Amino acid sequence: MRLKLFGGLALEAADGRPLRLPTRKSALLLAALALVGDKGLRRDALAELLWPDRSEPQARSSLRQALTAIRHLLEDGGGDLHLEGEADMVRLTGAGEQVDARAFDRLADSASADDQARACDLFTGDLMEGIALDAPADRWFGGYAAAFQRRALALVEALSRKAAHGEAARACEALAHRLLDRDPAAEEAHRALIRIMLARGQRNAARRQLELCREVLRRELDTEPEPATLALLDKQPQPREPAPSPPAPAVAVERAQRPGPSLVVMPFDDLSAGEDDYFADGIVEEITSALSRIRELFVIARQSAFTYKGRFVDVREVGRELGVRYVVEGTVRRGGDRVRISVHLVDAETRSQLWSGRFDGEAGDIFALQDTIASQVAGALHPSLRASEIENARRKAPDSLEAYDLVLRAYPHFWAHAKEDNRIAIRLLGQALERSPRYGVALAFMAWCHAQEAAYVWADDPVRERAEALRYADLAAAEVGDHATALIAIGAAHGMTTADQDRAVAYIERALAIDPNNAWGWTRLGWATALRRRPDEALGYFERSLALSPFDPLAFNVHFGMAMAWGIKGEYRKSVAFVEKGLRARPSAVWAYRMLASFHANAGNDAQAREAMRIFLQHYPHATVRLLKSAMPPSIIARDADYFAGLVRAGLPER
Numbered sequence: 001m002r003l004k005l006f007g008g009l010a011l012e013a014a015d016g017r018p019l020r021l022p023t024r025k026s027a028l029l030l031a032a033l034a035l036v037g038d039k040g041l042r043r044d045a046l047a048e049l050l051w052p053d054r055s056e057p058q059a060r061s062s063l064r065q066a067l068t069a070i071r072h073l074l075e076d077g078g079g080d081l082h083l084e085g086e087a088d089m090v091r092l093t094g095a096g097e098q099v100d101a102r103a104f105d106r107l108a109d110s111a112s113a114d115d116q117a118r119a120c121d122l123f124t125g126d127l128m129e130g131i132a133l134d135a136p137a138d139r140w141f142g143g144y145a146a147a148f149q150r151r152a153l154a155l156v157e158a159l160s161r162k163a164a165h166g167e168a169a170r171a172c173e174a175l176a177h178r179l180l181d182r183d184p185a186a187e188e189a190h191r192a193l194i195r196i197m198l199a200r201g202q203r204n205a206a207r208r209q210l211e212l213c214r215e216v217l218r219r220e221l222d223t224e225p226e227p228a229t230l231a232l233l234d235k236q237p238q239p240r241e242p243a244p245s246p247p248a249p250a251v252a253v254e255r256a257q258r259p260g261p262s263l264v265v266m267p268f269d270d271l272s273a274g275e276d277d278y279f280a281d282g283i284v285e286e287i288t289s290a291l292s293r294i295r296e297l298f299v300i301a302r303q304s305a306f307t308y309k310g311r312f313v314d315v316r317e318v319g320r321e322l323g324v325r326y327v328v329e330g331t332v333r334r335g336g337d338r339v340r341i342s343v344h345l346v347d348a349e350t351r352s353q354l355w356s357g358r359f360d361g362e363a364g365d366i367f368a369l370q371d372t373i374a375s376q377v378a379g380a381l382h383p384s385l386r387a388s389e390i391e392n393a394r395r396k397a398p399d400s401l402e403a404y405d406l407v408l409r410a411y412p413h414f415w416a417h418a419k420e421d422n423r424i425a426i427r428l429l430g431q432a433l434e435r436s437p438r439y440g441v442a443l444a445f446m447a448w449c450h451a452q453e454a455a456y457v458w459a460d461d462p463v464r465e466r467a468e469a470l471r472y473a474d475l476a477a478a479e480v481g482d483h484a485t486a487l488i489a490i491g492a493a494h495g496m497t498t499a500d501q502d503r504a505v506a507y508i509e510r511a512l513a514i515d516p517n518n519a520w521g522w523t524r525l526g527w528a529t530a531l532r533r534r535p536d537e538a539l540g541y542f543e544r545s546l547a548l549s550p551f552d553p554l555a556f557n558v559h560f561g562m563a564m565a566w567g568i569k570g571e572y573r574k575s576v577a578f579v580e581k582g583l584r585a586r587p588s589a590v591w592a593y594r595m596l597a598s599f600h601a602n603a604g605n606d607a608q609a610r611e612a613m614r615i616f617l618q619h620y621p622h623a624t625v626r627l628l629k630s631a632m633p634p635s636i637i638a639r640d641a642d643y644f645a646g647l648v649r650a651g652l653p654e655r
Contacts (some may be wrong), residue, residue, distance in 0.1 A: 003034055005101045006148075007125025008582060011396050014079035015066070018580045021073060025050050026066040028137055031128060033083075033092035034099045037143055040084075040091030052136050061339040065381040068234075101127065101148065108155050116159045117171035126182065152179060153188040156167050164530050172357060177356060184216045184352075187229060190352035194232050197252065202269060202331060205241035205344070206233060208315065212351045237357045246358045263326035264300035265291065267309040269340075270332050281306075283341060286374035287328065294484065300324060319348025326354070328377075337362055343377050376548065403439050406432035415448050415554060417459040417589045440479030444486035447472035447493035454631045455496045456591040457620055462631035466497040477507075487511035488521045495528040496633060504528045519549035527561045531633060535565040556586035563595060567643065572603035594628070598646030609650035624653045 004010040009027050011019040016459070021027040028050055032041060047059035056061065067090065071083045080094035097103050102120045127145040152175060152264050159172040173196050176189040183189075190213035197206035210233055217223050265288045268280040271386040284305070292299045300322050308318065316325045318392035330343040338360065347357040359373045413425035426449050450469035454462040473493040480486035491507030494500060505528045512521045526541035542562045546555060561583035566574040579596045583589065593616035599607035617623060625644055648654065 001074070001081050001098055003030070003081065004101045005031055005034065005099065005127055006104070007129050007130060009128060010285055011073070011077070015078065017077075017577065018584065019073055020078050020580070022069050023066065024132070025062065026069050028068050028128075028131070028133070028141075029066045030092070031091060032140070034081075035101060036091075037102060038091055038093060038279070040089045040211065042088055043090060044088070046090065049136050050134075052086070063323065100124075101144075103194060104148070105151075108151055113159060113162050113168040116155060117168040119155060120159065120171035120175040120443050122174055123148070123155075123178070125178070134246070140227075142177075143334055148514065149179075149182075153186060156192040157188045160195040169199070173356075177353070185215060185220045187217065187226060191229050194229070198232065200331065200333075203233075204269075204313075205329065208351055215351070224647050228446055235426075236316075261326060262298040262300075262324040263291070263328060264305050264322050265328040266318070266330075267306055268330040268332050273649070282332070283332060283373060285376050287343075290378035291328075292375040294518070300326075302406065315346050315348045315351055322427075324348060341373050341377075375517045378459075403432040403436040406435070407439075407442050407445065414445060415451070416455070417452070417513040417557070417586065417591070419456070422449055422452050422456075422458060426453075438479050440476050440481065441483060441486045443476035444480055444483075444489040444493075447476055448489040448496075451493040451496040455633075457623060457627060457631045459631075462627070466631075469493045469497045482514050484511040484515035484518055484521065488518065488524055489515075491528065492524045495524065495531065500632060501528045501532045501633075505532070517548055519545045520554060522548065523554060523558050523561065526558070526565070530561060530565045530568060533568060538565040556582040556589060558582075559585065560589075560592055560595065563599065567599055569600070572599045575599040576603060576605070590616065593619075594647060597650035597652070598643050601646035601649040602642055606649070609646070611646070613650040613652055624655050626655050628652075 001014050004012070011030070013019050029046065030605045032046065032049065035458060038639065043060070043063060044056075047054075047056065047063045050066075051059035051062050057260060067083060067085065074081050074083060074405070081098055082093050084091050084093055100394055104119050104122045104165065107115045107122070110119075127148050128141050133141060149639065152475070156172050156176045156179065159168060160176075162168075169541070172192060176192045178194075179189040180185050180193075190209060194206045194209050194213075197203070197209060213225050213229065217225060247553045252568045265284050270280045288301075288305070291297055304322065315329075325348055327346045327348050328343065329346060330341060332451055333340045333342075339362070341359040341361075343357050343359070344353055345462035346353055357377065359376055361372065410428040410432070412424040413421040416422070426446065429442050429446045429449065432439055433446070436442070447469050450465050450472060453459040454465035454469065459465040467565055469494065473490045476486060476490050480490070487507050488511045491511065494507065495504035499506070505525065508521055508525045508528060512518060512525065515521065522541045522545035526538045526545065529541060539562060542558050542565070545558050549555070559578045563575040563578035563582070566578065576596065576599045579592055579599060583592055583596070597609050597612035597616060600606075600612055625647060628647070629644070
């Protein structure tokens, strides 16, 4: 059994099943007991901590109920965690390696770099991150959270001094970036990254990290980096005089003339004694080619990028000379038959690092490896670029918004999979179409939004919304050309509203032929293929989507799709696990409780099925089998009677 407290709160049974605590207070109670371990806590202190507004008898009663729920859950989990109660004390035994926060404490104290690296991997986010806390609990858990934050900063500082390469350096680097995401002024994390970069020979990257540190400290704290930070580069040997700068490339264009993100893939630094320049150059060429296939991006040609090879140049200078907003940098290291590629996406204006990734492979087939890494980089970069563009659009004044900006503002809303957000997206897309009535991308996403209104039963009249989705899809099809993401949206609209999954697949496959690294395209192809009753093929598409973009904000919908595929195979317990995984990633996607209810019912879990249906009906009180059938694609209605039978057994009214 495992209890995760960093980055939220999650409990997992010994066999890997997710365990759901019945109430928020019971979850907080378990977390508090896990943090103190064998010491335990007094019952009166727990009652005051979690139920401060109730009378003592009421708080005591709530405490007993919560303890009973936790005890039953731990027994069901079958692990080493156990509750022990005395007259005045309660303690959680076995809370060692099973609790990430406790394991972090032990491993961070170790002198071993390997142990400290494991500690870095455990610290995936702040303690109880994202969980709402009342005043007493906020103060209590806040003290622990601050202490863990300090320990994490001390950890990256210590580990960066002894781990230049290998897994320990990778873990240290990843944790430093996570800490900076939370607090960009965390100087210890900046120092750790600078040390690692210098140890790898990435002096230019180290200088940029120092400049970023200096800018953040000036802006947020009105101070300068500490002498210890400045000394890291001061004591390094100075690089040889750079070659004279070539004239600015003729391709330089003002960024304002280009709608959409613009970027350049710079020559990668070869850290393998210079013997593999050809391999590093090949990687850059393949990544440039893969990104160039994404029509939303303006990608500078390789020839222009390579005018910068072999000299130090500030990313701001690159951005100005080439007229790009983003710069992709990287390193290649080859040792024996192993190759490691590190890639970074940098905002050329702010010098801030937006994304980083590391890719390992065997060097036996160099060309196949280049192609694989290029695909993975392109798949991972696209969501990061999209997120940055959305944030840039959000900062613009309302009276300066163009159709492109309005579509960007709509992105996070139609990807939220929530009723209110979808309505906002429709409004923003409508404004975009007022400015540009034949804007194919806006038309395509409008089709998808109306399809969501129907499929997720947000609309009073799902049949009308399905018709609107197809109307906009037809309008979009005449305008989008080879815009891959828009083609996927058209395919998704067809897949969610019609019985013609073949047509949905045709649009999506056309998009993937243009941009084979589009993770969302593989997700939607998975859904359409599952609805064609080809579950094994669908599961392969879903896995490809996750491989391309494992941290994509739409990954939760991949899990829902995998649940559907396993359900078609009759593996309902696996379906349940994947729906629950998706709900943990996106709790607001409450429409998925209908899937959970049906799969639980078909798995023979009647009590869990009724509970899932109760939650679904809380949000959809007027839902019936008849209403859902009017909202869902006919391909589901016609071919999956078990799905609806499960809904009825879970308690969904027929009419």
